[in-house]
Amino acid sequence: MCLSAMEPKSSALLITLLLITYPINISYCVSPQSPESSPLPSSPSRPSPSPSVHSELEPKQLQALHSFNISTAKDPCFEPSLHNATLCNSQKPFRHLVSLRLLNCSDDVEMSLTALKSLSTLQNLEFLNCPIPPVQFPDELIASLRSFTCANSLRKLTDVWLSRLRNLTDLTISQVIVKTRRPSIILGNMKKLRSVTISNTNLTGILPKKWPLNLTHFDLSGNRLKGNVPTSLTLLSDLKFLNFSSNSLTGELPSSLGDLLSLRNLSFASNSLSGPIPESMLEIPGLLHLDLSSNHFNGTIPKFLTEMKELKYLNLENNNFHGVIPFNGSFIKKLAVFKVGGNSNLCYNHSIVSSKLKLGIAPCDKDGLPVSPPSDSLYNSFGSSDDSSKDDSLFLHQALNESSPHSQAPAPAPPMRDNRHELSKIVLGVAIGLSSIVFLIVFLVLLSKWCG
Template sequence: MKPSPLFLILLFLFPTITISISSPLPPTPSPTSSPSSPSSSSSSSSSSLSPLDPNQLKALQSLNIPTSKNPCSQPSFHNATLCDSSKPFTHLISLQLTNCSSYLSLSYTALKSLSTLHSLHLINCPISPIHFPPQLTSSLQSFSSINSFHKLSGVWLSHLANLTDLTLSSLQLKASGPYVILAHMKKLKTLTISHANLTGFLPKYVHSNLTHIDFSGNHLRGTIPTSITMLDSLESLNLSSNGFKGDIPISMGDLISLKNLSLASNSFSGSIPDSISAIPGLVHMDLSSNQLNGTIPKFLSEMRNLKYLNLANNNFHGVVPFNLTFMKRMQVLKVGGNSNLCYNHSILSSKLKLGIAPCDKHGMPMSPPPAKDSSSADDSSDSDYDDSADDDSSSHKKEHHHGPNKVVLGVAIALSSIVFLIVFLILCSKCCR
């Protein structure tokens, strides 16, 4: 029995019908498509091609963010986006604007459409601040402004109460102190307010969730309060380049989770507290450019995780308690700028270039060696830790310097002979008379 012509026609058309059902939307145009094509020039067409919410698509267009591609799956180089997986339209949950044009404006309408954002990051976007809609204020969990916004108010920032991450850097921040900003941020975990012209004192109370604090490059003053040293989850503390003074608190050792500590370029005085030895995971410690004094504690050489130690430009004295094993473990060690500090030259080689003099027998710094000798010692070996090179070079010099130079010795003998001959002739002439 032969199949009917109608059956053959249906069989031939079946793949075409299947394809049209499974692909109701037209394909996304390729990046190489012509700009003059209708699909790329029409905003309504681009809206239909994007799975993003149409209102958010318009908001991105108002921010001059290209939307010819899918901004969720193909973010541009300068403007990174991240979307959720909701249907029928996805929504933006993260937006980063980088190197914005000078005429960019964050309108209230656009920000209201972007109220689903959890993260908003602005890098090199010198735009004027604007009032955030309440929906966006409550939804934001991460906010960054790096060299962006002309000025920011601490009161304005304090409304972002649900933040877990706050980064402000290289801007002008108007606030009477950190407490104005942090008082209501009970969920905050990482905090960076650096080079922001921030004044005042560290708050006497901070929330215990913090794992990262960076207040570097501001005009903060006073001492370190116990509110900071009670943060047993804190992993990084950077208070460098401020106006802090007083002793480093003994309670600093309570920061048992601390890995990075920088108190550089302040006016801290006193000695390094022994309690720091109780911080097991400390990797980086910078106490340089302060007024710290006393001797360098020996426990530092016993902290096995310590890789970076900067004690330069203080008032430390005595002998550094470091041996060669400790030196090999370190990646960076700086102790220069302490005029009364010295090292035991029988333990440490001069090639380590510590920037301090060797000790004399009384434990006091010796006068530095002549420049010629130091340069020849530096050039004799490329290794910073190879003490055998010192022994070889010194023994080699001894082989070539057993006594006075032969030329000098010969001239001395000749002159002595001439003098003897003159004296002999004078005596002979007197005898002949």
């Protein structure tokens, strides 16, 4: 009787406990946050590669990442790995990759055509330090890509391979050998390009005559390009950044260079360009950075550079400029960087520019000619960005002035060698005299002892 009477109470207690614990157990199972949670059994319509957790990413794309040795232990749409970066859209029922960065890949990674086809939603693809063999992109991926970066990756590329990426707006190739006959093969089909960087790629040939007209960033530095700078370059009215440094370009800059009204940074450093600086550059209102160093530019440095109010970086060193620099001290001091050394026929007006600025060039004489070409030691001192003491500056300034044939000759000083010879004679005489006195005293002392 007792036992049967207690059964309803026990049943009620058991039901209550089940109601309390049931929702807790359900939440525990589906939470992706807990590392101890048990994954839900995979549905036949949603296969996921192993190892993996429940992910919102499209299953085929998840499999592709896994085949690239990218960890899928975390959902790549929410928690990308430390070395690789992924971005996904918000599409339903599955999200899709729109951006993928592969960083520091192992050289045994293989990218199958099937895996790459599954990534046809990618708009941005980056290979950074991935020395894997070149891969053949499927047409679906080529049509989708808008941005492609390859830095120290894929070992070697060809102009035909790159030219297929016709829908790109951004192209960056660096530290990769690019085999091409001329850059126009690469750029000819890319009508939508806005940013191009093909640097340190051993690129050969001449500059194209036609360009993607929407370019805002153009960098072909560190290659083996030769020939003239075409006038058609100045049609790029939206161009803000232009860097053709460290090539083998020759001839003069186009006189219409000033048509690049949007330009902010310009570098033709380390080429073999010659002629004057185009006067039309005055028309570029917002130019911040101008580097024409290590070329064969000649003529005088134009005064209009002082009217470029935004200019902060000016490098004209190692050229063939001559005459008096048209800058005063206030203009030079407002620049963050100013270099004119290595122009042996260039000088500065010491009445308006202090020698303490250390420009790496000599002061001018009364005829506007350098007092004398600065020696290496003077060049290093003038070219240094560190300010020396006032005495050192005066000494250098005097040294330059005294070497001028037009400066007044100072009174001749006695020869240093003769002075040293006379001083040696006096010291020797005094030493001999003292030795004689000491010898005499010792002799007398010994004599007195002997006699006593």
